[in-house]
Amino acid sequence: xxxxxxxxxxxxxxxxxxxxxxxxxxxxxxxxxxxxxxxxxxxxxxxxxxxxxxxxxxxxxxxxxxxxxxxxxxxxxxxxxxxxxxxxxxxxxxxxxxxxxxxxxxxxxxxxxxxxxxxxxxxxxxxxxxxxxxxxxxxxxxxxxxxxxxxxxxxxxxxxxxxxxxxxxxxxxxxxxxxxxxxxxxxxxxxxxxxxxxxxxxxxxxxxxxxxxxxxxxxxxxxxxxxxxxxxxxxxxxxxxxxxxxxxxxxxxxxxxxxxxxxxxxxxxxxxxxxxxxxxxxxxxxxxxxxxxxxxxxxxxxxxxxxxxxxxxxx
Amino acid sequence: xxxxxxxxxxxxxxxxxxxxxxxxxxxxxxxxxxxxxxxxxxxxxxxxxxxxxxxxxxxxxxxxxxxxxxxxxxxxxxxxxxxxxxxxxxxxxxxxxxxxxxxxxxxxxxxxxxxxxxxxxxxxxxxxxxxxxxxxxxxxxxxxxxxxxxxxxxxxxxxxxxxxxxxxxxxxxxxxxxxxxxxxxxxxxxxxxxxxxxxxxxxxxxxxxxxxxxxxxxxxxxxxxxxxxxxxxxxxxxxxxxxxxxxxxxxxxxxxxxxxxxxxxxxxxxxxxxxxxxxxxxxxxxxxxx
Numbered sequence: 001x002x003x004x005x006x007x008x009x010x011x012x013x014x015x016x017x018x019x020x021x022x023x024x025x026x027x028x029x030x031x032x033x034x035x036x037x038x039x040x041x042x043x044x045x046x047x048x049x050x051x052x053x054x055x056x057x058x059x060x061x062x063x064x065x066x067x068x069x070x071x072x073x074x075x076x077x078x079x080x081x082x083x084x085x086x087x088x089x090x091x092x093x094x095x096x097x098x099x100x101x102x103x104x105x106x107x108x109x110x111x112x113x114x115x116x117x118x119x120x121x122x123x124x125x126x127x128x129x130x131x132x133x134x135x136x137x138x139x140x141x142x143x144x145x146x147x148x149x150x151x152x153x154x155x156x157x158x159x160x161x162x163x164x165x166x167x168x169x170x171x172x173x174x175x176x177x178x179x180x181x182x183x184x185x186x187x188x189x190x191x192x193x194x195x196x197x198x199x200x201x202x203x204x205x206x207x208x209x210x211x212x213x214x215x216x217x218x219x220x221x222x223x224x225x226x227x228x229x230x231x232x233x234x235x236x237x238x239x240x241x242x243x244x245x246x247x248x249x250x251x252x253x254x255x256x257x258x259x260x261x262x263x264x265x266x267x268x269x270x271x272x273x274x275x276x277x278x279x280x281x282x283x284x285x286x287x288x289x290x291x292x293x294x295x296x297x298x299x300x301x302x303x304x305x306x307x308x309x310x311x312x313x314x315x
Numbered sequence: 316x317x318x319x320x321x322x323x324x325x326x327x328x329x330x331x332x333x334x335x336x337x338x339x340x341x342x343x344x345x346x347x348x349x350x351x352x353x354x355x356x357x358x359x360x361x362x363x364x365x366x367x368x369x370x371x372x373x374x375x376x377x378x379x380x381x382x383x384x385x386x387x388x389x390x391x392x393x394x395x396x397x398x399x400x401x402x403x404x405x406x407x408x409x410x411x412x413x414x415x416x417x418x419x420x421x422x423x424x425x426x427x428x429x430x431x432x433x434x435x436x437x438x439x440x441x442x443x444x445x446x447x448x449x450x451x452x453x454x455x456x457x458x459x460x461x462x463x464x465x466x467x468x469x470x471x472x473x474x475x476x477x478x479x480x481x482x483x484x485x486x487x488x489x490x491x492x493x494x495x496x497x498x499x500x501x502x503x504x505x506x507x508x509x510x511x512x513x514x515x516x517x518x519x520x521x522x523x524x525x526x527x528x529x530x531x532x533x534x535x536x537x538x539x540x541x542x543x544x545x546x547x548x549x550x551x552x553x554x555x556x557x558x559x560x561x562x563x564x565x566x567x568x569x570x571x572x573x574x575x576x577x578x579x580x581x582x583x584x585x586x587x588x589x590x591x592x593x594x595x596x597x598x599x600x601x602x603x604x605x
Contacts, residue, residue, distance in 0.1 A: 053407075059407045059410075061410075106589075106590045107586075107589075110589055112406040112407075113350050113406055113410070113548070114544075114589055116350075116406070116407065116410055117540060117541075117544060117585060117589070118585065118586060118589045120537070120582075121537075121541075121581075121582035121583075121585040121586050122582075122586065124537070124578075124579070124582050125579050125582050125583065125586075128576060128578060128579045132575045132576065241533065241537075242418075245411075245414055245418070248411065249411065249415075252408075252411060281425060281426060282422065282426070283422070284418055284419075284421055284422030284425060285418075285419055285422025285423050285425075285426065286422070287415075287418055287419075287422070288415045288416065288417070288418030288419025288420070288421070288422050289415070289419050289422075290415070291411060291412070291414065291415030291418065292397050292412055292415035292416055292419065295401065295404070295408050295411050295412045295415060296397065296400050296401045296404075296412065297400075299401075299404060299408055
């Protein structure tokens with residue numbers, strides 16, 4: 001029974017929904033709901049990276065750049081052009097997708113270290129633009145984001161945002177699971193194992209990699225837009241190199257290629273600093289140590305390791 | 316003309332530091348195929364260590380020496396505790412390990428030192444030297460001189476000594492090196508130790524000019540990496556040329572275009588090189604085997 005459940009495609013989705021419903025009962029304070037909402041948002045961004053890194057095996061060390069792009073779209077659109085924030089959320093995602101499409105083709109020709117450094121450079125340049133174009137972005141201090149109104153209802157309060165972000169994550173997870181099982185998902189996994197073999201089997205490797213990159217960028221931009229709208233503020237820090245590393249760490253710690261892993265990894269890296277606020281000056285050291293320890297001793301990540309262990313116990 | 320010369324001076328000064336960081340990258344990459352993102356943090360340890368030891372009343376040369384030794388110990392520990400246990404991991408995993416190490420070192424540096432900017436007194440005064448209408452700080456000469464001395468020393472070490480040859484043999488083919496009696500583990504530790512020393516020395520000489528703080532390592536690492544990549548990963552001479560080139564381009568970019576985007580120059584260069592010249596200036600063609 002449990003074994004079949006572990007193998008079922010949408011089991012992840014039901015488990016996730018169950019957790020989302022349970023959290024408000026277990027931790028009914030606005031603070032916990034806010035933290036949980038931040039977890040859902042980062043899990044959404046990490047899901048995009050799961051598709052790119054986990055399925056297609058392509059690393060991106062500049063993904064926070066797309067996160068920032070989504071956030072600034074929601075901030076700049078209403079403030080400078082009087083556009084609707086919800087429309088801007090989608091515009092930001094479209095913009096991120098278009099940018100990923102443009103830069104993706106030359107960048108994704110690279111492999112291994114070269115790909116890592118090219119994406120890193122791209123992310124740093126985006127962060128620098130957000131930092132320097134202060135007429136548009138408010139410079140290093142960032143800019144305020146107008147409150148979002150949907151059908152006449154203002155989105156405010158921890159509980160409202162909890163459900164908005166939870167819903168967004170569920171949709172994102174549903175799409176990611178479907179992508180995994182689609183021909184594109186199988187093609188991505190094939191080129192992950194061997195690009196030459198995948199090309200030999202008739203897969204257009206360049207196009208599929210580009211598709212994964214664009215999808216990953218759109219996920220990150222949506223997450224960034226939600227984060228900015230929820231916080232009512234966006235700063236260039238959202239697009240920083242450190243943030244890109246944290247996103248990659250979420251995917252790897254949770255479990256490369258696992259949808260649930262992205263959520264677990266995001267929860268781990270969002271909740272941990274909250275738990276460590278007492279020892280705030282140790283936060284960076286602990287984060288670095290955790291990344292190292294996980295990469296060395298648990299390279300498969302939490303969820304796949306746990307799943308394998310459960311399946312072995314059952315059989 | 317005077318402005319041009321001034322930019323050349325400042326470009327060569329920072330370029331020399333980037334070249335040293337790139338050289339450290341190259342050394343470790345050649346020996347172990349690892350790209351060490353903590354390379355910039357060795358620069359920080361050299362600078363910050365010297366500042367704090369000197370503040371504790373130790374004479375500057377001795378303080379510098381102790382800081383360099385501390386960096387070497389950190390480098391050896393990094394190899395022993397983080398790289399060795401993860402042998403055979405994928406490039407991405409290794410990158411994440413060294414990035415984790417870099418974050419960890421910065422986190423510890425915040426605790427051991429502090430979060431302020433620090434400087435050191437220039438080694439031989441602050442009186443600028445006039446040259447062709449431009450001025451040159453004596454400390455810039457120190458930076459370039461020390462960099463040059465290190466390049467020569469490293470070249471002689473790699474080409475003329477048995478240990479250096481063993482290191483090159485390990486870089487060329489680890490298994491073959493082991494077969495002819497090279498202790499590969501010690502050689503890899505040596506590469507990390509020497510890299511750390513080079514980084515820390517760069518940190519000591521450049522601190523009077525650029526200041527130092529617990530987190531300066533990130534930019535040094537990224538730009539040193541860009542330099543190594545421009546030159547062609549794994550070529551010591553390429554690393555030097557790449558470093559000077561990035562330094563010069565950065566100075567010209569800041570002087571003639573916009574100082575706001577000074578830090579973007581290195582990354583634009585990385586992207587252009589990767590797109591049009593993926594093997595770098597000195598890299599040969601490689602053929603992928605299936």
